[in-house]
Amino acid sequence: MIQSSMVNPKISHRPTICYRPIQPSDLEILEQIHSDLFPVRYESEFFQNVVNGRDIVSWAAVDRSRPNGKSDEPIGFVTARIVLAKDSEIADLLSYDSTKVDQTLVYILTLGVVEAYRNLGIATALIHEVIKYASSIPVCRAVYLHVISYNNPAIHLYKKMSFKCVRRLQGFYFINGQHYDSYLFVFYLNGGRSPCSPLEFVTFVVNCMKTGLKSVAAKLIKNEDKGVRLPKHKETRRLISTQNKRMIKTESSGGEYV
Numbered sequence: 001m002i003q004s005s006m007v008n009p010k011i012s013h014r015p016t017i018c019y020r021p022i023q024p025s026d027l028e029i030l031e032q033i034h035s036d037l038f039p040v041r042y043e044s045e046f047f048q049n050v051v052n053g054r055d056i057v058s059w060a061a062v063d064r065s066r067p068n069g070k071s072d073e074p075i076g077f078v079t080a081r082i083v084l085a086k087d088s089e090i091a092d093l094l095s096y097d098s099t100k101v102d103q104t105l106v107y108i109l110t111l112g113v114v115e116a117y118r119n120l121g122i123a124t125a126l127i128h129e130v131i132k133y134a135s136s137i138p139v140c141r142a143v144y145l146h147v148i149s150y151n152n153p154a155i156h157l158y159k160k161m162s163f164k165c166v167r168r169l170q171g172f173y174f175i176n177g178q179h180y181d182s183y184l185f186v187f188y189l190n191g192g193r194s195p196c197s198p199l200e201f202v203t204f205v206v207n208c209m210k211t212g213l214k215s216v217a218a219k220l221i222k223n224e225d226k227g228v229r230l231p232k233h234k235e236t237r238r239l240i241s242t243q244n245k246r247m248i249k250t251e252s253s254g255g256e257y258v
Contacts, residue, residue, distance in 0.1 A: 021060070022059065050079050084101070105140065165184070
């Protein structure tokens with residue numbers, strides 16, 4: 001459990017923020033906060049799954065210094081679910097061993113902090129809880145989430161925490177009769193990473209060629225030092241070409257360029 005003491009002018013006392021798993025007694029307040037914060041409606045089944053830990057992991061932020069018997073009442077939360085990497089929508093954005101079918105991801109479902117407790121680092125701490133949890137799973141390769149395109153504070157937060165914005169989804173959200181775009185953010189971990197870009201591929205090939213040329217040059221110099229007669233110019237070109245091809249074939253045999 002993480003604790004921190006901070007000052008916020010919207011709060012009449014000095015809060016002491018702690019983080020714990022969400023529990024069944026949080027059901028009513030969790031439903032209320034979601035209703036207050038989000039423009040979309042969540043089904044009752046979702047909240048039952050959250051508070052009872054049915055395929056969902058979650059954490060609540062509470063203020064231990066809060067008066068009037070509310071010291072254990074959530075003032076922030078994050079909910080997340082484990083999904084199989086091969087079945088996820090970011091499978092094409094993830095470089096991983098597809099032969100290992102048990103590799104997973106953690107998808108953040110909801111994240112929120114009540115207005116009076118914002119700008120205290122609570123959302124950051126809640127995301128750290130998710131990242132720490134995901135990092136503890138050896139087969140987990142990334143944490144990912146969606147954020148609506150106009151939520152600039154959230155977008156800034158994820159970028160600050162080294163999440164990568166990998167895709168914009170047109171019309172992903174439908175709220176009050178209107179479509180809104182979504183950004184897809186990914187935080188890679190445990191060896192997970194994005195597939196290489198075209199530039200990275202070209203850089204890889206060039207480096208392989210440079211390595212091959214240096215290797216051939218070193219051998220020629222070594223032979224010259226030993227008094228061995230150098231091959232003719234035509235044969236030298238063939239040797240360099242063959243060496244380059246062998247080097248590129250060996251290095252790219254894994255099928256991935258990262």
